[in-house]
Structures are given as structure tokens and as C-alpha cells.
Amino acid sequence: MSGADSTVGTRRELHIERLVAGGDALARDEGRVVFVDKALPGETIEAELVEVKRDFARARMLRVTEASPDRVVPPCRHVAEGCGGCDWQHLAASMQHDAKVAVVREAFARTARMPEAPIVRGGAVGHEASRTTVRMAVTPNGRLGFRRAASHDTVDIERCLVMHPLLQELVSSVGVRGEGEVTLRCSAATGERAVWSHDKARVLGLPDDVAAGAAAVVHEDVAGARLRVSMSSFFQASLQAAELLVDAVARAAGDSLDGRDGIVVDGYGGVGLFAATVVPIGVQCVLVESSESACSDAYENLRGRSAKVMHTRFEHWRAQRAGLVIVDPARSGLGKPGVTTLLDTAAPTVVLVSCDAVAAARDARLLVDAGYDLVNAEVLDLFPHTHHVEVVSQFVMR
Template sequence: MPISFGQPLPSTRYRTTLRCGVAADAGRAAQITREIEGSGLDQSHMHGQGGVSGQGGAIGQGGMIGQGDMVGRVGFRKRQSHEVHPVPSCLVAHPLIEELIHVGRFPGASSVTFRVGARTSERMVIVDGEELSQKSLGLPDDVRIVTAQALTDGAQAWIHEQVAGHSFRISARSFFQARPDGADALVAAVARAVAPFDAVHDRLVDLYGGVGLFTKGLNAQRAVLVERSESSISDARVNLFELGTKIVASSVERWQPTSAEVVVADPARAGLNAAGVDAVVATGAERVALVSCDPASLARDLGLFAAAGFEVQGIELIDMFPQTHHIETVATLRRVSASRVTR
């Protein structure tokens, strides 16, 4: 079984979605500053200026960050804890997010999610806390601000991103890949996995289809997309309108399979499991692309496919998340014998 590696992607400044905690306690912020100063670690990777100050604050891109100034700043939670360590910068954050990390203040919020369109320059901040004005948060005028409660109450907010030559609407609570160049690579890898694909005549089933990345990336004109997220379904209806895609609001486990020549499945980290593999097998598809972000669940699912009469013909690895241990894979599967139900 051949294993190939996708083209290397930039290892820094790539994440277009980032969720952070917010520092709330001035005393703890001061303690964190002292810990940073006394650590002896090179902090230059955290910000453009390098180093930390010797005067009771960290140095960010615009100069010193004092102890009091750290309250309301975003940061990252200590492992297995809710404790937030404010940071002046982040190595993997896209520059459009990096600016917001540096200038933003979110007093009273428990967490903040930044979402940006790297290729459209659109920016959105989702605040888990009370509604505050643009000015009070210190954010530029172009940033769309929405609270988590407003979204729960029915508010809608989105950005757009360009991937593989197509525009995608991405709502505040819709899943999308963490970087557009990585999404480009995934679409290309999936296209290779299901080749030859006739966009006009082949019937495609897009499982865990999200906002429609693979259906639109493949320009599939006879597609069924299965997704259970209301937010993602709303986006998919917009993104796939011109293709006339049938969108099914359902979990894959509850979906009644329909016949197809090709299946693309991009499940969450837990993978397909037996029920998901059964759904794929029941479509009668000869060609399957399985996208996975967890090697353990991928290995289990590939074993289930083998038992169901499929052969793994290749795996492509894409390093979507440099600076982390996570990796994305696209497995190419072909039906080689009569299918057998896996459970």
C-alpha cells in the first residue's frame, strides 16, 4: 500500500480559527508575568520583538504589556485546567488574528474565538460573555463581533473564504478547515483518491459534508450531502445552490443510504465506526475517499472496510497542523469483492 506525502505547508502563521481563554484575575496575571520572566526561556517565538521585559510585564509587538494590562487579554489554558495564561502573540495564528490577539481586550468574557478569511480578509470574533462595543474591546472597525448567547438566540454571522477557486460562506458555528492552503491540499488529495471522477454523471455522496467543501471542490453536479449541524447546513445551502445539491439534515448513522458511484467521508476525530462504514458500503459505491485526522480511528475504519470487501490502495498524508502532533490523511479505497455488512 503506497503512502505519499502532500506538499509541505508553511509551519507558522497559518491558523484562521483560534479559540482562546481570557485572563480575568489581576493577581494571577501578575504571577504569570513573574513566571515568564523567571523561566529563562526564549520568548521570541511568541511575538515579533523577542524577549520579556524586566519591569513587570511581557513585551508584545507594540511594546511592553504591564501586569494590569494583562487582564482581559486572551491566552491559552494550562493543561487539564481552566487557568488562562495570557500571551502577547501566537506562533501559529494567521496575521489577521495576530493583530487581534495583540490589541483586543475582553473584560468579563470567559473565552474568545477568532475566525478570519485569509484570502478575503474578513474577520469575526465570537465572545463568550456580555455584549460590548467595538471601541471597548479595542478591535478595528472591520471586525464583526457577535456573542455566543446571541448565536444561541438565533443571530447569524459569517465570513467567507476562498478554497480551490471557489467561495465559501462559513458561519460562526460551522466547522471549516483551519487553513485555506490546507483545504486546497485536501480537495486535491480527495480528487486524486476518487479519480476518475465525472462531475456531470457520477453520483457523489458527501458524508459529514459540512459547508460543502468537497462537493463544491469536485464540482459534483449529482451530489447528496449529509450533515447534522444546522449552521453548516445553512451554509451548504448557500455554497451549493448553483450545483443543485440534495442536502440531508441527518447524522450519518440515521441516514438512509442512497446509491452512488463515489463516496467522500470526512468524519470527526472519532471516525466512522461500524455504523458509518455500513452506510458507505450500503451506497454500492466503488470508489471511496476517507478523510481522517486521527490515525487510530483511521486504522480501525480501514479494517472494517477490508472486512466489507474494500482494498486500501493508498494513503496521502497532509501536515495541516505544523507545531502540533496532529496530521490529516486521505485514504483511497476501492471495492474489490461483494460487500458484507460489518456489524
């Protein structure tokens, strides 16, 4: 065992400096950075070291000795039972959005080396139960539940704070046989519901209205567009989240949406959320998406528009010149391959939607080094009670 490892299991008093991307809090112990869960900036806590590396350590919170004024008792009782679904319930709801803005500022300052980045607070979904897509796990009691924090174990869910009532009703009434994970989805507009078991689990006692399987669909209405969403396609976590994103992307895209500078590219376009709502009818658009299911939804959703759906990975797509590129990659971001394709479009305006603060900063640095200016980065809070953040950044070519 190395000298560093021998301190695992020992207790420490820690003073928390700040929250970091990923949701943990950061403290320093004899100069070494320590990440700890469930702590807040300004707090003094007692914690146990659970992992010690040369450059950093991880600690488990034991007790708070000096609490932040922003600390609250988690409003959902399942948090005390270990549910890992919402990791920021100990932070007052009114403070969560500002905390996310601070995390994004820090990521741009450190990762992008842009301490002066124009980062602003954008829209937030309300704290009422609005999530229309949830991925749950089968519990040993034959119910649907969520995973415990940092564990494969599960917690039965009686009443989830963030789940749409149409899904809550389903979770309360069905049983499940087997093992694995199940996605539940409903439409806030039509009331349609569907379930998709990813593994061998069988959901029992489904009400007659509930469709089942990877190919089952619901239809959601966003900003005037009706969108078909298959169970195996990605869709935003709630109708409010989709509407706020559409609004932020439309504002960031601005005049470049009129098609005068060239076509619009909706990269990582999913079922066509942006292509169907933000891009005016008549303006040529190319949607690039790697999932077959999302592409077939997009094909349906963009019928009657001047839109082409390209079923390929963005980084493999033979880029066309464009006036505007909207890109909404998965958590890892665009990275160099995605940015290389984007540069091949020579688009004067780029709107980057990021669901990870560090990936947003990394991609911003790549774009700035390649000749773009960051005009504005809006931080949206689409996942209340969690650390998850969405950043919509506007870039223009220098």
C-alpha cells in the same frame, strides 16, 4: 493504595522508543509502557511517574539526559510559559511531517493489522503564520490566551507563531470581560474577520470591521470557489490546509468524480468544501451534515449546482446508491454506524478523510473487512508544530 499506585511520584530513567498518536512519546519501564510528554525517539530522559495503571503509566518529563539530534529550542516563547497550543515545537520543523507519517504507519500496523498499508507522505502547509480559525480562552488579565498543556489554566498570548496576522492584530488590541472561550476567524481571501464568544465573555474594543456572534460570517476562496462560513460552522484551520485537502481528495477520487458510476456523496460535508470544489458542476451530489449552521452555509455555497443538502447525522441518513462517497468525520471517525451507512451506498470508490491516526486505522479495518481494498493513504501535515495529522485514504470495492 494498590502496589502500582505506590510508584506514583517516583523518578525513572527512560529510553524513548517512538512517538505515538496523540503526540506523546513511548518508553518501557520494567516491561510496562510509559507515555511521556515532550520527549523524542532515541532520547534518554529522566521523568516522574504521575499515573500508574496495570497496563501503562504516564510520566512527566524532568530533564533530557541524552538529546535527539532532532530536538530544538521551541521557537515560540509562550511554550516555555506553559502554552499548550503547539505540543511539538521541541521537534525540528523539518522532521515533524515524517514523524506524523511514522505515527500513522504504526497506527495502521497495530490497530488495522495492516503493516504493509500503502501509506505515503502528502502535502504540508508552510510554517509561517497561517491559521485563520483559532479558539482562545479568556485569561485572568482580561486578555485572549491559550490553555496551558493538560490544564484549564490559561497563558496570555503576545505573539502566536501560527496565527494569521489579521487575527494576531485582533488579539493584541482587544480586551475581554467575563469567562469562557472565544473563536476568532478571518478570511485570507477577503480579509473579513469575526469573533464568537461561546460563553459569557464580552470582547471589548473590537475594530469596526469585525463581525460578532454565532451567525457572523466570513467568506473564503478555495480552489476557485467562494465559500460562506458562519462562526458556528466547522471550517479547516487555514486556507492552505483547505487547499491541500481539496487537492488530495480530488486526486483520491480520480475518475469517479465524473458521475458515470452514480452520484457523489459528501458525508460530514460541513459548509460544502469538497462538494463546491472537487465535484464538477453538473454532477449530482448529496451533502450530509449534522450541523444546522453548516447546512445553511452549504445550501448557499452549492447554489447553482446539482446538489442536495441533507441536514441529518450521517449514520441516520437513508443512504442512496452512489458512485463515490467522500467522508470526513470528526475525530472519533466513522465507527461501525458510519461504515454501515456507507456500505448501503454500495459506492465503488470511497475517500476517507481522517483527523486522527488511530480512527483512520480503525475505519480502514472496518472498510477492508467489508469488501474494500485500501489503495493509498496520504498523510498531510496541516497543523505545523502540533501532533495533529490528517489522512486521506482511497478505497475501491473488491
